Amino acid sequence: MSELKIHGVSAGYGRETVLDDVALTVAEGSTTAVLGGSGSGKTTLLRVVAGFLRPTTGTVTVDGRTVAGPGTWLPPERRGVGYVRQDGALFPHLSVAGNIAFGLPWPRQRHHDRVLELLDLVGLPAAVAERHPHQLSGGQQQRVALARALAPRPGLILLDEPFSSLDTALRTATREATARALRATGATVVLVTHDQGEALSFADEVAILKAGRFRQVASPRTVYREPVDAEVAEFLGDALLVAGSASDGRVACRLGTLPTAHGSDGDVDVMIRPEQLTLTRPGAGELDAVVRDVAYFGHDAVVELDVTGGESRDLLRSRVLGVDAPAPGELVGVSVVGPVRTFPRVLGTRDGRRSDSLGVG
Incomplete structure (x- = not known):
């Protein structure tokens, strides 16, 4: 488990500022949903935390270690952060087992037990281990993507709208399976979404982001019943x-x-x-x-x-x-x-x- 601290972070692309002096703390073992519309800066925030984008100002700290800040920059592979994209981004030429074991140390053939453990954790039968991504449903692919992100046992998991491409029934089932798996690992989680119901039901805290700034950060009950404006x-x-x-x-x-x-x-x-x-x-x-x-x-x-x-x-x-x-x-x-x-x-x-x-x- 890892506490995430974002302090005074600004970031953008070229001359365009997308995040403007944002601050957010995600407690160890908790889940925060970053909720906002298109262009609000949700994915940019995840990219900064994951290490895919350098902030222009501010610091990012994971588990007490500064991973981004003045004079400090750790590449993504050294941050101990798992990342699940909207489309899953599975490798089509690898089996499910190969995808899950991809981020583990060599030799991968020794990771059979870990793969089966993760499949069980995300609610998939062991029989899917030898299938390829195109042989799975959308919901199954997202669960495999989550298993791959969890394989190295990261303390922090980032979810970039992982359920938005699924139909309603599949989205609910996949979201519930994902929540159970994440609770079982005790990982700290940041979910970005534009779905209000998803944010309110999935997270311990909801952070409302608009135009690169947080408008309110509070429990789901508080932001719904006592919105700031x-x-x-x-x-x-x-x-x-x-x-x-x-x-x-x-x-x-x-x-x-x-x-x-x-x-x-x-x-x-x-x-x-x-x-x-x-x-x-x-x-x-x-x-x-x-x-x-x-x-x-x-x-x-x-x-x-x-x-x-x-x-x-x-x-x-x-x-x-x-x-x-x-x-x-x-x-x-x-x-x-x-x-x-x-x-x-x-x-x-x-x-x-x-x-x-x-x-x-």
């Missing part, structure tokens, strides 16, 4: 933002007078997650709404609600159990459950939604 709130999932006025732990807005948590007073934007909106019979909630549309997923459903009153109109989204989903056109009552997060009102808020966002373009 409205942009981060919307990036981490559906978030209705409505205008309100807050004081003394409560905020008045279109959805009623609600308790607040860790928020601002005065003129604010009120963040409400879809799962905080519960549906009741008409007249039993803070307001009534007409069901405009229902996206049904089996285990749950997202209900789009049309709330019209006076000269204003709000479109709300509620997430409910699939068995409780109403029908389009139905009149329902709407209540807000739990405290809400508030942010200082900023320019760009219009009709209860922000006109700018982190995006995932």
